[in-house]
Amino acid sequence: MTIYGFSSRTMLFSISIILFQLVRITIAQPDFSGFFCSQSGNYSSNSTYQANLNRLLSSLSSNTEIDYGFYNFSSGEDADKVNAIALCRGDVTLDKCHSCVNDSIYKLTQTCPYQKEAIGWYDYCMLRYSDRAIFGTVETGSIAYLWNPTNASNMIEFNQALGNLLNNLQTEAASGTSLRKFATGDTSVASYQRVFALVQCTPDLTQVECHNCLVTAIGHIVDYSEGKIGGRVFLPSCNLEWEMYQFYGIPPPQPSTPTTIFSPLPPEGT
Ligand SMILES: *[C@@H]1O[C@H](CO)[C@@H](O)[C@H](O)[C@H]1NC(C)=O
Numbered sequence: 001m002t003i004y005g006f007s008s009r010t011m012l013f014s015i016s017i018i019l020f021q022l023v024r025i026t027i028a029q030p031d032f033s034g035f036f037c038s039q040s041g042n043y044s045s046n047s048t049y050q051a052n053l054n055r056l057l058s059s060l061s062s063n064t065e066i067d068y069g070f071y072n073f074s075s076g077e078d079a080d081k082v083n084a085i086a087l088c089r090g091d092v093t094l095d096k097c098h099s100c101v102n103d104s105i106y107k108l109t110q111t112c113p114y115q116k117e118a119i120g121w122y123d124y125c126m127l128r129y130s131d132r133a134i135f136g137t138v139e140t141g142s143i144a145y146l147w148n149p150t151n152a153s154n155m156i157e158f159n160q161a162l163g164n165l166l167n168n169l170q171t172e173a174a175s176g177t178s179l180r181k182f183a184t185g186d187t188s189v190a191s192y193q194r195v196f197a198l199v200q201c202t203p204d205l206t207q208v209e210c211h212n213c214l215v216t217a218i219g220h221i222v223d224y225s226e227g228k229i230g231g232r233v234f235l236p237s238c239n240l241e242w243e244m245y246q247f248y249g250i251p252p253p254q255p256s257t258p259t260t261i262f263s264p265l266p267p268e269g270t
Pocket residue numbers: 039040041042114
């Protein structure tokens with residue numbers, strides 16, 4: 001928006017070039033918002049673990065059956081078993097979800113080339129894999145943060161409004177289904193501003209586990225980014241974001257069970 005404030009054409013032109021370069025770089029190889037390569041164990045080139053991981057990740061990227069943005073797959077046996085979870089933000093379309101998961105697969109195996117366990121967070125999705133059991137368990141150990149350095153002008157009201165909003169969203173998300181635990185909403189700050197927020201858990205968590213994860217994530221705001229006008233907290237099992245503008249869309253309708261939606265209806269009268 002501020003671009004239109006410049007009167008010089010040259011200035012506008014160079015800004016477009018910079019924007020164009022940024023967009024090009026982003027398309028070629030987007031960077032994670034946060035990532036974590038575990039040092040707890042490595043696999044070697046051409047190992048069974050690597051073959052299992054590759055098979056698992058390619059089954060993830062080629063999956064066309066799951067349409068609710070959560071993938072929990074494993075591949076292999078015993079010590080060579082790999083478990084993977086991919087979670088798309090609850091409001092993104094299936095196309096965006098697929099391409100984000102694809103980007104993550106490429107980027108994560110490149111960023112953590114021999115680690116048995118790794119996590120990468122993008123705006124629209126998260127990918128993690130491990131040789132440990134990771135399904136249906138809360139993990140809050142690895143953390144990534146991003147925040148806008150600008151302080152809210154009225155910190156006390158802002159913190160109070162954001163705290164209440166996140167608390168309500170946390171309750172709503174935790175009571176979601178086993179296919180989606182996601183909530184968005186907004187509230188007024190001191191009657192003339194609004195704050196918008198999003199929270200999400202991996203839907204394999206129970207209501208209590210999702211609640212606990214989000215309470216931990218909300219607690220981390222105090223450590224780093226209290227009073228900031230925008231920020232994100234990423235944990236392996238849940239994440240949250242807040243901004244002073246509406247950054248999320250309307251989530252696509254949640255399928256109750258894929259089978260009832262996709263199986264053809266029996267002919268009348270049978
Ligand atoms: C795994 O490899 C990394 C370097 O790539 C090294 O720092 C780390 O100590 C290794 N971990 C184990 C358990 O061997």
